[in-house]
Amino acid sequence: MAINGHSLIHAPVFILSGENTRRWCNGMFSNNFRAMRPMQRHRSAICDDRGRVQGFLDAICTSEHDFLCILDGISEVNFSKRFQMYMILDDIEMDLIGSQVTHIFGTTSVEWLKQLQLPIPENGTAIQHGNLWIQSRSRLKGIQGFDILSNSEDSNEFQTVLDGLTALCTETSAEVFEDLRIESGTPSFPQDFTDKSFIHDYDLQDDVCSFNKGCYVGQEIINRMDIKKLATKKLLRVRLDGKWSVGDDLLLEGKKCGTLTSIASGCTIGLALLRKVAWDANTILTNGENSAVVD
Secondary structure (H helix, E strand, C coil): CCCCEEEEEEEEEEEEECCCHHHHHHHHCCCCCCCCCCCEEEEEEEECCCCCEEEEEEEEECCCCCEEEEEECCCHHHHHHHHHHHHHHCCCEEEEEEEEEEEEECCCHHHHHHHCCCCCCCCCEEEEECCEEEEECCCECCECEEEEEECCCCCHHHHHHHHHHHHHCCCCCHHHHHHHHHHCCCCCCCCCCCCCCCHHHHCCHHHHCCCCCCCCCCHHHHHHHHHHCCCCEEEEEEEECCCCCCCCEEEECCEEEEEEEEECCCCCEEEEEEEHHHCCCCCEEECCCCEEEEC
């Protein structure tokens, strides 16, 4: 399967603005907003007060007090319900500006940006180009990628980019991109998560957390898990044989040791949230009838 392509991601895109935005975000989300400077970007987890993951947020610092944000795994409605009261108290405005991001990925992604005459951001940064923002962002584990999005409701420039990408290569369908996600072992919220999932269960702490920025929602438990290495589950690839369904229990010597969370369209590769007893490669698991082997 090709590792080069572009895929349209449907996700709420909005701007958070106001003099207190930087401080407010720093206290709500897991990464360090205080240290961000214009043109920098990062990813944060949205957690509850017990450190359990509720979704993710990509943020681009566009000015001293403004952040362009992309939600991941949580709707704009649910985000607003969760935070609207706190934003009102801190006089923070949330302006929805779109719902589409195009993601280009693979070894030719830099060359495609050059052919589209778009700037190439370095890791951890984003660049504004007219009404567009281009950020360095890997959405498939181990595969280079970039997001392109509009910073206004005017989508003419964004559509021009989509047309240009279509001329370069066939758009990767959502179904094929999902297969690539599973094959690369990339977790997706809420597909691969439970209501008790922690950042460390998915080895995302280095990507979405700052451990020296001070307090934020869920920080105490997340820091404790990091210091004491308390993660008891891990999302791993499994090779499947026979009939399997998402949600199937995985058994080791007759005892449940995990759950199958994602299955690629060929039904031979999946992702499973497993307990420590099943973390070793080549561990053979079953669903009572068919086998699964840990990669």
